[in-house]
Amino acid sequence: MSKPILYGIDPSPPTRACLLTAKAIGLDFEYKVVNLMAGEHMTEEFLKKNPQHTVPLLEDNGEYIADSHAICTYLIQKYGKEKDQLLYPADLYQRALVDQKLHFDTGVLFTKLRAVMKYILPTPKKVPEELVTAVYEGFDFLETFLANSNYLVGNTMTVADICCIATVSSLVFAPINPVKYPKLTDWIKRMKQLPYYETNENGASILLSLVKPHCS
Ligand SMILES: N[C@@H](CCC(=O)N[C@@H](CS)C(=O)NCC(=O)O)C(=O)O
Structure with a gap:
């Protein structure tokens, strides 16, 4: 099973919510920066992953989840230890x-x-x-x-x-x-x-x- 990938950029508050959650549960993940100023969220490749063209976006085993709140609650439930629940x-x-x-x-x-x-x-x-x-x-x-x-x-x-x-x-x-x-x-x-x-x-x-x- 490959590591989850978080697409985002640090100044984005919802990206930071996901980064904090990942840290809180000690998640081993990959972070891929999407430069919004350079329009990387509007490329055909990114739009296929998230037609809403927003970050953060989570890729987990070839499946995608957009919206920080959905991502954070998913990560906790899927990857959190008992105490993290x-x-x-x-x-x-x-x-x-x-x-x-x-x-x-x-x-x-x-x-x-x-x-x-x-x-x-x-x-x-x-x-x-x-x-x-x-x-x-x-x-x-x-x-x-x-x-x-x-x-x-x-x-x-x-x-x-x-x-x-x-x-x-x-x-x-x-x-x-x-x-x-x-x-x-x-x-x-x-x-x-x-x-x-x-x-x-x-x-x-x-x-x-x-x-x-x-x-x-
Ligand atoms: N409700 C979403 C908001 C996501 C959002 O609006 N992200 C901004 C960056 S902070 C974005 O990607 N903007 C680019 C766009 O809307 O095209 C979440 O919590 O993830």
Whole structure:
């Protein structure tokens, strides 16, 4: 059986969510960089693998899975050891809560980032203030989710925390005031303490350095 292959690029938050998940479960995998700026995601070869032309994309035994959330939960269930199953709990209610936060990442957090990125790539322009302000709606929700727990679902880290931190660490061009967002601030610090957090760091800072100068 060949190693799973992850196609992606470090500045991409959903790619980083998959890289973090792979690290969390100690997965032996191959990482193939797809240079979006060079249009490598629009080639005939890549479009055959993923007609939606997005990264990340997972190739596992000749089969393909797109979307970071689908990839992360698949990797945990297929390759995670017993202890790793806590990342995507088997209990149906707990799992539904995790799924809800994964959809929150797609539908709320990442959507806000994508709206901003339209002003950055391919040619950077000033990002409208209301798009930066809109990020705080996402932060408000996160602060509420974290009101009574250390993680987004209870007191044990799940794949929801992994996916959301990959996006949140790319949204901090909207500065987080620790007085207004104490729970969110602590959660970010907690996630940064993961022994494999560096997997997220380089890509997040590249993305931030592209966006920040264009937000005022
Ligand atoms: N919901 C998807 C979003 C994937 C996505 O939009 N990826 C961006 C990079 S961050 C991309 O590939 N953009 C290229 C395109 O849409 O053509 C996921 O979680 O994987």
